């Protein structure tokens with residue numbers, strides 16, 4: 010019996026398309042491993058996998074294509090090696106690379122029938138979304154956060170895209186004074202260690218920290234100013250980095266002097282426990298007497314004060330050496346070398362854990378184990394293997410729907426069967442809730458734009474040919490417009506900036522495949538943004554070196570300018586690890602949202618294993634038939 014007999018019975022003629030299709034999977038982490046297994050077993054003919062990362066010990070509990078011996082090897086390559094043998098009829102191409110690399114351009118995306126996102130960050134998701142919209146390739150977007158998961162089908166021009174709805178980040182921020190002057194919980198000390206101390210000593214300034222709110226009010230103005238001076242003084246210490254006394258200087262500054270300054274503000278401690286400054290020499294003595302020098306490796310125990318001191322000093326030294334090295338390596342550019350906190354970077358985590366705990370000691374707050382601090386500092390929401398597996402399964406089912414629609418002649422496609430599906434076991438009545446897909450939003454900067462191709466004679470065309478001849482004369486744009494190069498988001502022209510007009514496009518880094526975004530800035534009924542995609546052609550010298558390749562209409566932007574916020578149900582996209590739409594703010598009830606009664610009843614039928622209805626039914630031989638045309 011051929012291995013795919015049941016698959017063929019289930020999918021019908023769709024299976025032929027699946028076998029012939031080329032698909033792209035971006036991200037080979039938690040969802041990616043599950044998804045690749047599904048894609049391979051379903052028999053998608055050619056599967057490309059892109060992932061920039063290497064395998065880490067912490068991935069092994071759920072990323073089942075990876076084993077201990079694979080640690081430090083590229084995820085994309087190992088995923089291919091592990092999943093390839095599941096099905097000899099499938100070819101896997103692995104790319105150990107960032108999906109944002111220029112080699113993965115729009116024409117590369119156009120080579121795929123469908124793209125699957127299995128990513129963990131907004132930036133990459135938004136990038137792939139834009140590429141798919143431009144390449145007009147359907148995208149199955151997915152994400153999970155703890156027990157919640159979500160799958161969204163994005164069909165360019167037909168459904169809303171990833172950027173149609175704003176994404177809320179879940180980043181919690183803390184008032185600067187709580188973090189810097191009056192911490193009362195371990196998390197305050199952890200944020201202080203990560204976003205203030207680490208940032209000032211090794212990184213960029215705390216002012217850039219996303220979790221600290223530096224807003225100045227009339228109540229805190231004086232204290233905020235003092236804190237600024239304090240930070241400045243700490244920064245000055247950086248000049249002594251590498252010297253023998255450096256660890257002591259930093260310690261004395263933040264655990265003794267600054268605490269004494271806080272103590273001098275008596276009003277602050279009227280209703281609070283007073284902080285107690287630490288003494289470097291005393292702790293040094295304590296540490297010499299009874300601390301195991303390998304204590305940093307024991308990340309599940311709560312370290313004593315002296316143990317934290319030892320880890321603080323040793324991590325400060327390790328990081329100083331790294332920063333010094335980074336400084337000497339920099340031979341070009343003028344940006345200062347900096348280190349950034351990474352929960353998986355042992356040195357940075359040791360430093361943050363020990364500093365946070367020492368500060369907790371000062372303020373009488375319970376210390377935490379390094380393991381716990383890693384979760385809190387890294388905003389880690391535990392990744393649940395089953396949620397990933399369920400979400401990856403839903404991705405493939407949605408891909409079937411999208412592919413079926415692709416087979417229909419253009420006018421008949423309505424994508425009505427594709428759904429936005431949420432796994433939300435704790436925030437809705439049912440574990441799986443679905444919603445109908447909405448159409449593209451006309452004000453979306455990515456999919457609500459008109460895209461046209463233009464032919465350009467790059468040997469002579471100037472920006473003026475585009476702005477004056479094409480846009481203003483031919484397309485009747487008013488003066489208030491701007492032109493940006495999408496590749497690098499660089500402004501090329503607007504009403505107040507015409508320096509580039511006489512320059513050749515070539516000299517402005519505009520080449521074949523570049524896209525120019527035209528924004529109508531006029532107040533009166535502005536047009537939607539237009540993206541001009543450059544193709545090259547030699548054009549006779551007497552003709553304009555720029556021609557439109559197709560006729561098109563440019564719609565007007567909707568009257569009100571709805572902000573890109575969550576007017577509807579799209580939920581909250583988490584930011585870390587397994588970011589996704591948290592289904593917590595599913596606002597519509599299951600019924601309203603389109604959890605169709607028929608699906609529920611079909612499920613009933615499937616479970617009975619009895620009645621045949623249109624859609625999913627079980628055959629006598631046990632095959633599940635998923636409806637076909």
Ligand SMILES: Nc1ncnc2c1ncn2[C@@H]1O[C@H](COP(=O)(O)OP(=O)(O)OP(=O)(O)O)[C@@H](O)[C@H]1O
Pocket residue numbers: 035036037038039040041059060061062067068084106107108109127128129130133392585586587588
């Ligand atoms: N720009 C990008 N290009 C290619 N791959 C990316 C890009 N951004 C993220 N990824 C990959 O997407 C995957 C997301 O997987 P997942 O959410 O399971 O994260 P993880 O890094 O494996 O685990 P964790 O964050 O929980 O430690 C990762 O393997 C990551 O390397």
Ligand SMILES: [Zn+2]
Pocket residue numbers: 169170171172173174449450453454455456457
């Ligand atoms: Zn959109």
